[in-house]
Amino acid sequence: MKQFSVPLSTPLEICDIKYSEYTPCEDPKRSLKFDRDRLIYRERHCPEKNEIHKCRVPAPHGYKNPFKWPLNRDLAWYANVPHKELSVEKAVQNWIRYEGDRFRFPGGGTMFPNGADAYIDDIGKLINLINGSIRTSIDTGCGYWSSNIVAQKRVGLTQ
Incomplete structure (x- = not known):
């Protein structure tokens, strides 16, 4: 060698x-x-x-190590991205919230006013997402990835 x-x-x-x-x-x-x-x-x-x-x-002043997966898909330290502008601009769209020392990404935005979890729950009332017969979901035209992240936890595969 x-x-x-x-x-x-x-x-x-x-x-x-x-x-x-x-x-x-x-x-x-x-x-x-x-x-x-x-x-x-x-x-x-x-x-x-x-x-x-x-x-x-x-790194920005006060930088902290990012949250670990899967928490990092929902949270980011404010010190790492010290800008509240988007949380103000998009407040009514539920994209991002400033909460003390962090940002929270509730998921869903304008597409899912109650969050992507509630959206997937609504789909689950129409089709069985639990028994494994549905293994792949295709999110067409949504333009927002949170429904796929939530669906992946429940269904397994998403596109």
Whole structure:
């Protein structure tokens, strides 16, 4: 068996804190330089080689390790994503709630005002989801993944 070694690399320095939300190919300032025709400016535009930052993007102040699966599909620490704007904008749509030191993603949004669990319960009143005869559900046109996550717990396979 042939052995190989991995060369040691020089650790990257941490970028300035102003880059804590930097996403290289999703830079709003860069996107404004592109045509609005055919929504070209909405596409990903990665920096040129000479513009690439050679540093690690710092975590936001107060960053905490994310919740473990499956809790992380429903919760995120506010310190990791310190923006309440979406929770205010989408409050009536039940997408995201700010609760103290965390965000909660109740699931369902506008599609399921009582949550995806209640939606799956309603389906369960019409067809048997318990006996194993239904093994795959196809979520067509919903555009929201929470019904699939909930269905996966009950049915097994989803698409």
